[in-house]
Amino acid sequence: MLVLLAFSSHSQTGIVKKNASQKIVRIISGDRYSTGFLWKKGNWIVATLHSIGDPDKVIVKYNNNAFKKAVIRKVLKSADLVLLETGENIAPYFFDNHDVPTPGIDTRLFTVGYYLDNQNYQDVDFEVGLLQANSGNTNILKDLLPPAVERSVEKLDFPSTNTQILFLKGHLLHGFSGAPVIDLNGNLLGIADGGLENGAANISWCIKKHYLNQLESSSESFPSGSSSATKILFAADYRNDDGIRISLGDFVFRKIKTSTFNELNTTAQYSNEEKTGLGAMYQYMSQFSSKINSMKFDIYSEIKSGYTILVPAGYNLQQKDGRLETTNNQYGFKMIYQISKINTENLNQSFLSNQKFLMPEFEGGSGPVWYFNPQASYAKPIFTINNRVQRMVYNSTKGPIIVQTIADKQSDATSTYFTASSAYSSYTLTLQNTDAERDIWTVFMLSSYLTTFSN
Structure with missing residues (x-):
């Protein structure tokens, strides 16, 4: 019976991951690759702001279908988010808007996304990490940043260092910015935000899901210029990889x-x-x-x-x-x-x-x-x-x-x-x-x- 239960649990996780893979898209904009996911509608796509290299040239691809042009519908700079829209529905599946509690430390999570220019998606597993909260009971981006990096981020137009995050114990791959972060019950918990470059390595986190409501009602415009500091400070998914x-x-x-x-x-x-x-x-x-x-x-x-x-x-x-x-x-x-x-x-x-x-x-x-x-x-x-x-x-x-x-x-x-x-x-x-x-x-x-x- 124990073996059967273990098998059943493993099988259920596979089903949840497969369902999640039917709600993501590849995104190419300017010199950057990233991942996004469908939200509330078959033509609404959530992505990260830092992964948009050219706001006038954004294309998305669902599964093995043809690329579709997308336009920027909403911008929320404080949380590094954009809402894209295609002219027609591109998928029958999307994440809904129901609320779920903040997961506890060591809760298992996963994401599904596209690694750089790979044509096929893959999954990555995480656990919720313990990170000291210096400004209350909830972690914000500032808690993760060394002082020198914090000063550099605050000089940018986005994101806010007060943005609420989940620290991820795991390794976000390049190209996963904007991928959905999900629990083993299939609930959307956050948006992968690439990761802070910590020298040669990266520190990963996700933006909490509740910012999606603010994104939908936002009236902000796309930033007029993208600072070069974003390329140094964040694992934004630039197409400088030569495939080696x-x-x-x-x-x-x-x-x-x-x-x-x-x-x-x-x-x-x-x-x-x-x-x-x-x-x-x-x-x-x-x-x-x-x-x-x-x-x-x-x-x-x-x-x-x-x-x-x-x-x-x-x-x-x-x-x-x-x-x-x-x-x-x-x-x-x-x-x-x-x-x-x-x-x-x-x-x-x-x-x-x-x-x-x-x-x-x-x-x-x-x-x-x-x-x-x-x-x-x-x-x-x-x-x-x-x-x-x-x-x-x-x-x-x-x-x-x-x-x-x-x-x-x-x-x-x-x-x-x-x-x-x-x-x-x-x-x-x-x-x-x-x-x-x-x-x-x-x-x-x-x-x-x-x-x-x-x-």
């Missing part, structure tokens, strides 16, 4: 963007971190290269886990010996990346195993003897909302330096994605090295140090 994918076992990485260190630092404030760790590393690297802020990184995201890796821009990422690798043979630099899914009870053993995997001959042998560099390392792991990151630097008796990042992320109650990354230097850098050597050394070291997870 690479697999590692069951994991699939896709290149999602190219960013400068300055863009990443704007939201994550890496350079202002504690004296030990990345802040110290940033100051140390600044001695050797004046180009840190303009250095570019190709950023890859693993679709399901949110594992986010950085590669010096323009370098190839290749699969080799059960890991991903990128190299600069001229100067002897090599970076490797690894990810595995394990049971939570094996975390500590997995940490040690990955550390040895990343550091051949770490314990001596015929190679150099490595020693820990506390000034350029984190004294202990950094715990973020849903994962932890340990960044470590090792020097050796023979000159090489290793920068190593190991992170893990709790994905559900029984398993954890565990990841490791390392950069190798064949020598200790000095001021006597050429500018080119120093620049390449710096961008490789930063690439390893900034590897992380989205929440």
Whole structure:
């Protein structure tokens, strides 16, 4: 009987997800891809304001039907929402307007949407996250933002930092802005709002559903200009992806963007971190290269886990010996990346195993003897909302330096994605090295140090 009940529950969830998939659309506007959903009528579509690249050129596609032109009917800037309308009904299914209570912490939710330019929709699971509410009993966007980012958002015309949100423990894919966030009973609870860019990674949330009533009655007009800050601050779904994918076992990485260190630092404030760790590393690297802020990184995201890796821009990422690798043979630099899914009870053993995997001959042998560099390392792991990151630097008796990042992320109650990354230097850098050597050394070291997870 227990097995039958479990099967029935699993089957019911599948039905709910299938029903939700019949109420979403792909949206293309200007230079941005996104998702939207049908609401109250067969020709009303809810979308996010930041995903509208050209208000005069918005097209939507329902299932495998032809693209249809849509016009902007309503705008609600404070909640980053727009209501689109097509000339005729495009679907027989839509979400209604009945009220549902705010879900509790750890309530399971999901969404269905389109990942960038993919033709087929897919689902993503979440849980409602615990986030300290600093302005009452309900979370608002301000609760999620670091102070520097909050100031930047407040300079924009939208959204309001007082907008009520649900923090999502999970990984919103690029292209899911505007997707419906739904509970396992099929109730619409919110609108996926992409996510705040936290350096290389993203922090995800959704706008609460009750703003749809305000959207319908709003008389606001579309903003006259879209600030360039929206591209830095939000995971708006710009079509700058070149479709590069690479697999590692069951994991699939896709290149999602190219960013400068300055863009990443704007939201994550890496350079202002504690004296030990990345802040110290940033100051140390600044001695050797004046180009840190303009250095570019190709950023890859693993679709399901949110594992986010950085590669010096323009370098190839290749699969080799059960890991991903990128190299600069001229100067002897090599970076490797690894990810595995394990049971939570094996975390500590997995940490040690990955550390040895990343550091051949770490314990001596015929190679150099490595020693820990506390000034350029984190004294202990950094715990973020849903994962932890340990960044470590090792020097050796023979000159090489290793920068190593190991992170893990709790994905559900029984398993954890565990990841490791390392950069190798064949020598200790000095001021006597050429500018080119120093620049390449710096961008490789930063690439390893900034590897992380989205929440």
